[in-house]
Amino acid sequence: MDKKALFAKISQKSSFLCVGLDTDLTKIPEHLLKEKDPIFAFNKQIIDNTIDQAVAYKPNTAFYEALGPKGWESLHKTLEYIPKDVFTIADAKRGDIGNTSGLYAKAFFEMMDFDSVTVAPYMGIDSVKPFLAFEDKWVILLALTSNEGSQDFQMLETKNGKPFFQEVIEKSQKWGTPDNMMYVVGATRGEKIAEVRKLVPDHFFLVPGVGAQGGSLEEVAKFGMNSNCGLLVNSSRGIIYAGKDKDFGKAAKTEAQKLQTEMEILLDKYCK
Amino acid sequence: MDKKALFAKISQKSSFLCVGLDTDLTKIPEHLLKEKDPIFAFNKQIIDNTIDQAVAYKPNTAFYEALGPKGWESLHKTLEYIPKDVFTIADAKRGDIGNTSGLYAKAFFEMMDFDSVTVAPYMGIDSVKPFLAFEDKWVILLALTSNEGSQDFQMLETKNGKPFFQEVIEKSQKWGTPDNMMYVVGATRGEKIAEVRKLVPDHFFLVPGVGAQGGSLEEVAKFGMNSNCGLLVNSSRGIIYAGKDKDFGKAAKTEAQKLQTEMEILLDKYCK
Structure with a gap:
């Protein structure tokens, strides 16, 4: 999916969820x-119930990998089930030397038809570029994450007087474009999002930290939105585990609708 | 496997291959x-033919992931086939927020019985610690890799006047010990290995860059060895693709023997 199609979907659904x-x-x-594939059965109902509000789905591969080969089958089935006009993100945080990163790209873009993969920047240019060689596919590069450990290295100051995540953003902009690269930008600090938005006015941000990880949606939109929205805001546990019984699908829908309603207002206010 | 058992294996086989x-x-x-599982059939013969020289096996997960769920089955079977007294490394370069890294740890340490996983440091402490919670299991943290892109961020100077990889090593030493943490240290530069050895006198290094990726074994041993050997030197393509026909197992053995012979001399010379 290209950037234009993604923004069209955001406008159509009035949502960047x-x-x-x-x-x-x-x-x-x-x-x-009791189901043959409980993971897929669960995902299917979540997707059915949130498809009107979601512009993207993001399975984190760790959850599937922890179940062995069966988990990978559930992931494959899930991806096949997601309608093609919705953006898909393999939250895999991969990265290896060039030819090996190429195999990860093959896994997520060819064996499965994901639109994008999250990639860790530590190994540099040749660990990222193989993912960018695929047409209409995206790298979502880890820049500033929202976890405790983001303080350890991402915020470390370089001799240029910049935090390390800024060096990652500045250098990686030469590798990809706003049409095939996004950044993971943690939502716990509004002023940080504003800082990153200044560095990359046109790129999309994947914001992982709204909901269970904290962070205010209003602040994210106020400081992070651009004229193409430029934001995909993720919510996992707050939606998918909103209900605990047979009605979990409906409970998920209610939570997704709440976020979509809020997002519609924010799009009107800040997407210019 | 603990450090003592690993060094015993190195001494017994006179090899750090x-x-x-x-x-x-x-x-x-x-x-x-033509085989039902060609990947496993290949690995089985490679293992059979190199078991006298190898103290560790390191499947890179990208190669298996690129084949979908079937690839994961081949990986599971491979791991079950490797004798338990040999050290095993899941070269996965994973890393995520705390609870999610915990799932990766579960995938590699419980679903499969790997002794160690390579981990990317970018997300900091909570992305690494969950792997260290497993007894007799190891984190092999990316420090200085041997690829082109290692120049981009790993060699970037921080305000403390140190290359970034050094900050990774210094900080991460507080998370683990020489008994549950190793470092990936690229073999293309001997003086760099000496630099890292000074920082971490007791930790094992996984050295990926001998053979196809360049790097001299003598230099690695001279600058990197300590009194417990402290080195696992990897060779992939140079061994496993040494032969192209039915005799590929024998060809692999010959290459492994060449390296072992060289390693035996280097152990005598530098392991003190």
């Missing part, structure tokens, strides 16, 4: 455990 | 493609 499919056998409603 | 199982369907001998 990404639903995180962090599906965990220990957290899904008990009645699903 | 790690064989990289970067098994690629397009590169294995053609006759294997």
Whole structure:
């Protein structure tokens, strides 16, 4: 999916919601455990119930990998089930030397038809470029994450007087364009989002930290939105585990609708 | 496997060779493609033929992931086949926020019984610690890699006048110990290995860059060895693709023996 199609979808749904499919056998409603593939059964209902509000779905691969080969089958089935006009993100945080990163790209872009993969920047240019060689596919590069450990290295000052994540953003802009690269930007600090938006006025940000990880949606929109929206805001646990019984799909829908309603107002206010 | 057992294995085999199982369907001998699981059939013969020289095996997960769920099955079978007294490394370069890294740890340490996983440091402490919570399991943290892109960020100078990889090493030493943490240290520059050895006298290094990626074994041993050897030197393509026909196992053995012979001399010379 290209940037134009993504923005069209955002405008059509009046939403920049990404639903995180962090599906965990220990957290899904008990009645699903009788299903042949409980993970897929759960995801299917979540997707059915949030498709009017979600412009993107983001399975985190760790949840599937922890189940062995069966988990990968659930992930494949989930991806096949998501309608093609919705943006898909493999939250995999991969990255290796060039030819090996190329194999990860093949895994996510060819074996599965994901639109994008999250990539870790530590290994530099040749670990990122192989993902950019695929047409209409995206790299979502880790820049500033929202976890405790983001302080350890991402905020470390370089000799240029910049935090390290800024060096990542500045250098990586030469590798990709706003049409094939996005950045992960944590939502816990509004002023930080404003800082990053100044560095990259046109790129999309994937914002992981609204909901369970904290962060205010209004602040994210106020400081991060651009004329193409420029934001995909993720919510995982707050939506997918909103309900604990047979009605979990409806509960997820209600939470997604709440966020979409808020997002519609924010798009009107800040998307210019 | 703990550090004592690993060093005992190194002494017993007079070798610090790690064989990289970067098994690629397009590169294995053609006759294997008729097998039900060509990847496993290939790995099995490589393991059978190198077990006297190898103290560790390191499948890079990208090669298996690129084949979908079937690839993960081949990886599971491979791991089950490797004798338990040999050290195993999931070269996965994972890393995510705390609870999610915990799922990756579960995938590699519980679903499969790997001794260690390579981990990317960018997300900081909570992305690394969950792996360290498993007894007798290891984190092998990316420090200085041997690829072109290692120049982009790993060598960037911080305000403390240190290259970034040094900050990673210094900080991460407080998270783990020489008994549950190793570092990936690229072999293309001997003086760099000496620099890192000064920072971490007791930790094991996984050295990926001998063979196809360049780097001299003598230099690695001279600058990197300590009294517990402290080195696992990997060779992938140079061993596993040494032969192209039915005799590929024997060809692999010959290459592994060459390296082992060299390693035996280097252990005598520098392991003190």
